Amino acid sequence: MxxxxxxxxxxxxxxxxxxxxxxxxxxxxxxxxxxxxxxxxxxxxxxxxxxxxxxxxxxxxxxxxxxxxxxxxxxxxxxxxxxxxxxxxxxxxxxxxxxxxRGLTLVQGILAALRPAVVAMIASAGLSLLILAVYGQRTLPADLTAIDWVAAAIFLTALVVLRKWKVNPLYIMGGSAAAGVLLYLVCG
Amino acid sequence: MSGKKPYGQLFFSMLRLSACTFGGGFVIIPLMRKRFVQELGWLEEQEMLDLTAIAQSSPGAVAVNAAILVGYRVAGPAGAALAILGSVLPPLVIISVISLFYRAFRSNSIVNFAMMGLLAGVAAVILDVVATLAQGIFRQKRLLPVVVLLAAFIAVRFFSVNIVLVILLCGAVGAADTLWRGRKEAEK
Incomplete structure (x- = not known):
């Protein structure tokens, strides 16, 4: 079956x-x-x-x-x-x-210590993704200057726009995809 | 079916978010935070982090787990079921369609360029939410959360320590800290 x-x-x-x-x-x-x-x-x-x-x-x-x-x-x-x-x-x-x-004091203490750990894990995942985006592979290459400058530019622009104007992340993602198509077609 | 519980809003929010989770499940955290914490006010910031910890340390996809948790929180077991449906439907439909011509899709250069730009954008979205959350933790002006944040980051990033183990250890540290402070207060 x-x-x-x-x-x-x-x-x-x-x-x-x-x-x-x-x-x-x-x-x-x-x-x-x-x-x-x-x-x-x-x-x-x-x-x-x-x-x-x-x-x-x-x-x-x-x-x-x-x-x-x-x-x-x-x-x-x-x-x-x-x-x-x-x-x-x-x-x-x-x-x-x-x-x-979660109302118990002990549980609140446990959760208070878990929250920073969760932030650390999200940070680690974000960093892995950034490395994948700008180097095209999961681990840092031996030559750190072998950067995909288009991806790096998209990342930095997206980050600045997010920090400054708190734009909806969905728009940022759509914009990044569109920028990818445009920039790689022009620069590649 | 639109009694007092916001089933429709829940389902369509999940559908939309799930259709946009590129680059691994973690991007669902900033997306859900934007939608459910900031726009709809269904969850508190701290609660979102707690739910992330649960989603992270349970088996299965982080994005689906997070959806189950939010759905359950907002509308009970029926909400959880709806949230699962909403978050599983987009990949189900998209992959079903793509599986018909997946070789052409894979080697299409426009798709590739969009993907490369998108990855950079997703990295920015994730690191932006990390910056915001980390600020909240540093503002508590307590040593323990900062130490936990850094230690967990180093453990996950550089030593690839199992995530469940990190969660358990940090929980134990939080419990010990709470008990110790409770005893100190009792002595006064």
Whole structure:
């Protein structure tokens, strides 16, 4: 029963991918390339590239893609549902605990120490993205001057506009994409 | 269905935000902050950070987890279900369509240029919200949050420490700090 297999494979992916996006990739590969013969390695690489180019979480994107390839639209729905289910149960449980106990002094102390840690994690993710944007790879290159100046210019402009005028981030993102097309066509 | 709970607003907000989460789940945090904290006033700033901590340390995609939490907070379990639907629908539709011609999409240079510009813009959006949140933490004028912020950043950035471990450790530090200060006050 292919739908059941799809569902179960993506339940496992959803359950064991903690920390989002890129942490999920090896897990997805294991399930859809190694355990099940659903995608070839080349197809998998394509899916990951497309998942990065389209909105939405990598895990959901790959669930949809694999689901369609294996079982059409119903396959996509089943795989996506499987992917979301574990998170749903665990997150709702934690949410219930949070709202039930957040008034307690001890819990407030714990949360007060968690908030700076969360900011640190967002900062780290933002920095990784910046490196990817201006160097075209996930880690800093040996030659730090090998900067993509177009991307750097877009980043700086976007940051200044955001800090100064508090523009809606959605407009900034749309503007950056448009600027990318224009500038790379002209400069590239 | 538009009783006193804002189901429609919740669903369409999620739909719009999810259609714009490029570059990994973290961009959903500044987008949700803009929409739900600043525009609609459904959440407080601190609450948003707490929910981010939960979304981060649970399995699954950060963006979907955050959507579940906001939905639950605003309109209970039904709200959570609607929020999931809203955040899963855009990637489902977009990937379904793209899977039909994904090789052409992948190698299209206009799409690539837009993506490169967009990544730089997303990095700016994320680092902008980090700057705002970090300011709030430094303004508390307490040593502990600043130390936690820096230590968590170094741990995640340079030593790739597991995110759940960081959350647990910081929570323990917060608990110890609260108990210690409580005892000191009792002695007075």
């Amino acid at each position: 292919i739908y059941l297999e799809l569902f179960w494979a993506f339940v496992q992916i959803g359950l064991f991918s903690i920390g989002g996006g890129y942490a999920a990739m090896p897990l997805i590969q294991q399930q859809v390339v190694d355990v099940h013969p659903w995608l070839t390695m080349t197809q998998f690489a394509d899916v990951m590239a497309i998942a990065e180019m389209t909105p939405g979480p990598v895990a959901i994107n790959s669930a949809t893609f694999v689901g369609i390839q294996v079982g059409g639209l119903p396959g996509a729905l089943v795989a996506t549902a499987g992917c979301v289910l574990p998170a749903c149960v665990i997150v709702l449980t934690l949410a219930w605990v949070y709202y039930r106990f």
